[in-house]
Amino acid sequence: MTKEPRLPLTRIPSGSQRADLLELFFDLAVVAGLALTSAKMAADQTWTGISQGLLVLSTLWAVWVTTTLITDTYSPRKRPIPYLILAVMFGLMLMSAALPAAFGDHGLIFGGTWAAINLGRGLTLIRSLRGRSEQERSVRALVWSLGSGTLWVVGGLVSDPGWRLVVWLAALAVDYIAFGFRFPIPGRPPLPQYQVAPEHLAERYQQIYILTLGELILVSVLSLSHQPFTAGRIGAFGTAVLTAVVLWWSYARGAGATLRAAIESSPHRGRLVQTNPYAHWLMVAGVVGTAAGVERVIAWPGEQPGTPMTALILGGAGLFLCGRAVLEHEVYQRVPLSHVVGLVAAIALGPLAVHLSGLAVSVAAGLVLLGVAVGELLRARRHPAQAPATT
Template sequence: MSSGSQRADLLELFFDLAFIASLAMTSQKMAAQQSWTSIAQALLALSTLWAVWVTTTLITNSYSPQRRPIPYLILVSTFGLMLMAAALPTAFDNHGLFFGGTWVAIFLGRELVLIRSLRGRQEQERSVRALLWNVSSGTLWVVGAMVSDADSRLAFWLVALAADYTAYGFRFPIPGRPPLPNYQVAPEHLAERYQQIYILSLGELVLVSVLSLSSEPFTVDRIGAFCTAFLTAVVLWWSYARGAGATLRAAIESSPHRGRLVQTNPYAHWLMVAGVVCTAAGFEQVIAHPGARPRGPMSALILGGAVLFLGGRAVLEHEVFQRVPLSHVIGVVAALAVAPFAGHLPGLAVSVAAGLVLLGVAVAELLRARSNPARDPATT
């Protein structure tokens, strides 16, 4: 296998389509069931699917996606993501083994193939360590899938997911063995992949808005909700494209702590992608019933989407520019301050409030950038 790609390969974009399908199933589950439990289950499922995307992207960054066996690993991961997405709505019912078992098959199979392909190379040790961790967490995924009680399954899978994220974050530590070196990455490729997947995730909000409006009679309040969804999508795009996301490649290249940035990127982008998915789930219901007062879980989706996005943007901003903008903190506080009143307001009003919070943060960032052009990503 040769070194990783400098630009995204078309096969990687094909792989992204499977992940976007999983986003659609996640937001659909949130919107359809509208309960605290369904939100927790959906976020866990999204975190699991995100782990598949992140680790696959790291592999294509390290090894050329055009050299065997990498294309086959990508295709298998694509099929696995599609199967997990299909099983997601009933993953905590009768399709748990399809969801958890597919995860185990993807990760164990992938590491076994890499171990064989990397024979005699130093990189093989990382795959060996990953395999050991995946066997441990995979046991929890399978046991959880075989437990009939949904709450117990959720508990098992939360522990398994925590183990997976811990292993990645600490580079698969093994007692008695020295730490693995930091991930060696191609900055251009890695930045491009995260930029692409975030922008593609906004397509879920666009698609949900269009489908929700198309299935209902056009009324003034529904058109208003649709416009609010569009403007929210624009702000979510602009905030990323004109902020730290635009300088991600330069930040990775110039950072003295490149390894840390590579490891924190997945968590920052997960928060932002989860925020987009929650926002999309909220708008699915708001466009259909703009005058209805949202219950607690629905309010959490609408306002929580803004909070998750701003949290992710703050983390990314800190890693790229070594600062946490005050505007992001104020935005999170403002969104949370609306929550106690959300149950007494129409869903459209709550979504407008969340949109205004995001817009206010974006405007504050624009003013800050204009007052300090040297830090404006568009001018660097």
């Protein structure tokens, strides 16, 4: 008897390339992790606390990016992909729950769960893709996951928070290097560039960025609702809302809105696939840092922030501008002068900001972002026919 051929898992080019509702459901777990990350940064106003927050944020981001690449390559409606997404979602939720004490008693849960996600995903895809050429990528990814997973588990077992941070930074570097260089194996030829569905990939990045802004809005509302209303707190709340609007407008009226066209028209589509995660990570980290500052400033608007919190508020604006500049360069092959000026302004405000109140620092960061948005608006009026670069 001959075996009936198995249906391919990959997306059908002629089929719908829109994001599936299961993917949006998965994103809800990401938002929970982002909210806990910003809360951790707001509560621990030290350089160590900020470093720990950025590490856990980068880890959650790696979960989202790798899952999105899978759903971009394989149909989320073909087994076992839906079950794989739900399993990863459970792992992500467990990591988020362990996040507040990730450098304390829950280190092994946080690091071990990420290692288990990588290994389980690799084994599932290897089994599902047996006999197909696509299986090699999953095999290579599993090899790299064994190395990084060992470091994640070892880091979770280390009792000292400082050494745990060092070990986990090494583990995260392995994960990012593996993804960035497409899981190289000595003696084996490089894997081909990622083949993507432009409509789906662009939509997924747009969705996660907007959901991240939703976390900023949620933090603003919840922070104000837990405090007595004062002029200072309402001013801090209004500044937060204005900042959220500017962060949305800058993305929605800039390169973010033309991301699909850029991927479709780019002769270097593979490069866009690999730079998109880093550009959007910078913007997401900027929004999360801003949310952490908002939570603190609404609670104590007249308090003079320390250097780490000042760096968090101004650094949130700076990280967003860096990410927008990278995305703008990849889409339009240029770096807007307004972004450079805004970044320089955010850095220059640092020495002065440590002598100001938290509310004043937030207003200054918001004005920097607003100034960049005005610069973008003026440039758009001078060049209304701006289109993605094709060379």
